[in-house]
Amino acid sequence: MAERPKFQRVLLKISGEALGAADGRGLDPKRTNAIARQVAEISRAGVQLAIVIGGGNIVRGSDVLGTGMDPAVADTMGMLATVINGLALQDALERLKVDTRLQTAIPMHAAAEPYIRRRCLRHLDKGRVVILAGGTGSPHFTTDTAAALRACEIGAQVLLKATNVDGVYSDDPRKNAKAKRLKRLTYEDVLHKNLRVMDLTAVTLCRERKIPIIVFNVGKPGNIRRAVFGKTVGTSIRGR
Numbered sequence: 001m002a003e004r005p006k007f008q009r010v011l012l013k014i015s016g017e018a019l020g021a022a023d024g025r026g027l028d029p030k031r032t033n034a035i036a037r038q039v040a041e042i043s044r045a046g047v048q049l050a051i052v053i054g055g056g057n058i059v060r061g062s063d064v065l066g067t068g069m070d071p072a073v074a075d076t077m078g079m080l081a082t083v084i085n086g087l088a089l090q091d092a093l094e095r096l097k098v099d100t101r102l103q104t105a106i107p108m109h110a111a112a113e114p115y116i117r118r119r120c121l122r123h124l125d126k127g128r129v130v131i132l133a134g135g136t137g138s139p140h141f142t143t144d145t146a147a148a149l150r151a152c153e154i155g156a157q158v159l160l161k162a163t164n165v166d167g168v169y170s171d172d173p174r175k176n177a178k179a180k181r182l183k184r185l186t187y188e189d190v191l192h193k194n195l196r197v198m199d200l201t202a203v204t205l206c207r208e209r210k211i212p213i214i215v216f217n218v219g220k221p222g223n224i225r226r227a228v229f230g231k232t233v234g235t236s237i238r239g240r
Contacts, residue, residue: 004229005046006230007158008047009047010049010157010228011050011151011158012162013052013053013054013161014051014162014218015161016053016054016060016085018031018035019031019035019057019085020057026058027057027058027085027088029092036092036093036096037096038223039093040093040098041224041225045228050120050124050156051089052143052150053082053089054085055079055143057085058081059078059081060078060081075135075140079105079106079133079137079139082133082143083106083111085133086132087111089131090102099128099129100128100129100130100131101113103115103132105133105135106137120153120154132146132150136149144198144202145201148206148211152209152211156211158213160214160224161214161216162216162218162223163218164218167234167235168182168197168215168235168237169181184235187206187238188207191204197215197237210239212236213238214227215235216233
């Protein structure tokens with residue numbers, strides 16, 4: 001009997017740095033294509049998949065705040081960067097013959113569809129991968145919050161946070177060789193200890209809707225499949 005996915009509708013949050021070069025900057029076609037192959041495998045397994053993508057490899061609003069730039073302008077630049085990444089990932093998926101739609105929270109009809117919840121759900125029901133770019137469409141919110149918001153809106157069973165690290169650690173592993181990866185946390189652990197896993201607004205949204213979060217390294221081939229099929233990977237965040 002063929003192995004079946006644990007989750008049937010998934011919100012995958014991909015950091016912009018995961019599409020970048022080794023330093024997390026720019027667009028690396030090889031890394032983008034590698035992620036696209038993982039996504040294609042999940043889609044072909046019959047999983048309904050929506051993807052919220054970050055833009056930190058191009059510009060991160062928080063990185064330019066020290067220049068005196070208006071925070072709303074900085075965040076808008078960051079949201080536009082996610083659209084560039086969305087276009088790149090869509091192209092990579094379509095070259096793999098995966099039916100894909102790109103929707104943006106900031107309307108830009110020449111490049112993508114506007115995000116409309118019911119249209120997104122229709123695409124998912126038809127087996128299309130939907131890439132959701134542009135963050136929430138409003139400044140002052142992170143793409144983590146956008147991922148949690150969209151997960152709530154589409155009724156996702158899990159939020160997968162795909163990053164360049166293999167989970168949440170007790171301390172910064174780059175500075176502390178004795179730091180240990182934490183296999184499981186509760187929402188309260190993250191909120192009360194102010195762990196820098198996700199934006200705290202995102203964690204609160206997931207807690208309220210009882211959507212589990214799995215944080216893992218997308219750079220390791222097969223990790224998206226492992227997470228979707230219920231294998232132990234990265235760090236799991238859920239209720240008690």
